[in-house]
Structures are given as structure tokens and as C-alpha cells.
Amino acid sequence: MAKKEQYYSEQHSSLINKAYQTLLNPLSRGLYLLELNGIQLAQETDCDADSEFLMEIMEINEKLAEPNNEGNLEEIETLIKVKQEELTKDVTAAFERDDLQEAKKLLAKMKYFANLEDKLKNKKIPS
Template sequence: MKVYPSSTSWIVKIHLRWTCTNFRKDTCSSNAPSIQTTSARNLRTSSSSVSRMNENSSQLTVFVYSKLVAREQEEREYSEHQSALVNKAYRTLLKPLSRGLYMLELKGMRFDEGTESGVDAEFLMELMEINEALEQAQTPEEADKISQDTKGKLKGLTEKIDGALRAGELQAAKALLAQMKYFSNIEEKVKEKLSGFM
């Protein structure tokens, strides 16, 4: 009986080595299809041996493919999860308000609704005047002026908040963030007003 060349055994060994290297140990466990009959020592020209070789090769191919698909799915889900976290972090740190609130949260200070300590009667009066001027704006130029004024106030607040956080003055940063929150709402209202003129 003629034996297949030793190169066949080398190919099988390489295939096994790749399989066990690229998958977890369970790939090479007792659950994996046996390929002992495909070693060079057992490969004969008889039809029964070739049949067994083909059968075991097919089983191994299906097994490896299923492991590969499962691994790709797992890695894809992990990548999507990590990408979502990166995007969320980027959006949080991009805007001064959400960034400041996050920094306070890292220090253990919560910013609950209705507990804004940086809002006094004078500040509320200023907000009322700005909102009234925005409602009465009849042209894009009038609305744009309010927009520019609001952006200027937000820029100034951003600098003050960053300074307070660097100095560890958390209560001051919290009060300034409360003011920023109101001006951010006005900024959104201005955008809606300007879009109405288009």
C-alpha cells in the first residue's frame, strides 16, 4: 500500500498549529473533530482511508469556520462597544457645559435640577430681559446680536469655570455652571429663532 508523501503530514501539522494558535483552547479540545486519520502514517490509497480523510477534513473545516465566525462577531461587538464609548467621551468633553459637569462628577459633586446655587434675583432678571428681547426680535440681525452676546458670555463663563476647576474651587465652579446652563438654553433658542428667518 502506497503512503502519501510526508509533505501531507507537514501540511496537516501546520493547519493544526494555525488552528490552535488562532483560537482559544476549546478549539483544540475533545470537542474538535479528530484528524488522526489524516496523518501521513495513516493516509493510504484505499478508498476507505481517503473517504475518512475527506470526512474528517470537512468536519474540521466546519468546526474552524464556526469558531472563526463566532470570534469575528465577538470582536466586532467589542469594537462597536469601544467605539460608542469613545464617541460618548468625545461629545462629553467637547462642550464646556457637559465637560464641566463631568469634572464635578469626578470630584463627587452632583449637579441636581433645582439646586443651582449660582442663580440669584439679579441674574434671573438678566435672563428675562434677554428672553424678552429674543421674542421681540423681528430681523435676523437682531437675533444674531443676541447670539453674539450669548456666545461672549459663554466664553467668559468657560474661562472662569476652567480656572475654578484647576484651583479646586468646586462650589464656585458649580455656581458658574448653573449660569452656563441657562445661557446654553438661550443659545439654543437663538438658533431656533434664526432658523425661522430662513
């Protein structure tokens, strides 16, 4: 009986940790809230982001791809952080207004910036 209880305890602990991590991150929390409302985020290929936004993402990607750009990495990191904070504030306001379509658009943008953040982290890891 003790083995069974330990197994269930471990399973519940794992679920609680996963839930906590989901709710801790603004992007995963927002995606979860959309999911609760039956809304799925579009794939990046059919994202309806405006062309100005996509140009901004492309420019940041190009800066990240430049060789020997260690000096620019801090600037890019700050830009990404500021953009993510702005988007988090905007998506929170959209959810508070119950504007799920606006929240969906903002979360799609947050996902782009999260991808840039991952690329930046990989650039900063010493080879």
C-alpha cells in the same frame, strides 16, 4: 468570533465618541468633573443664581420671544457667545483652584446660556 469582536469594537468606538464629545464641550466637561467629585448640579428651580443674573437671562429670553426680531438675533448671539467664553474662563480657573462650589455656580449659569443658545438656534431655523 468575528461578529463578537465587531460588536465590542462598535461598543468601544461609541464610548470613545461619547467621551470625546463630553470633553470637547466646556459645559459637559465641567459637569463631568463635578460628577467625578460627587457633586450634582442643582435643578434650575433651586439654582442659587443671583437675582441680577436671573434678570439678565429673563431680558434675553424676552428679546428672543419678540416677533420679527431677526435684526436682534445676531446681537443676542454675540452676547451669548461672549458670556459663555467668560464663564468658561472663570469655571476653568475655579477648577484649577479646586473651588468646586464656585465651579458649580458657574456651570449652572453656563447651563442657562446653553438653553438660550438652543432657543436662538431654533429661532434661526427657517420655518
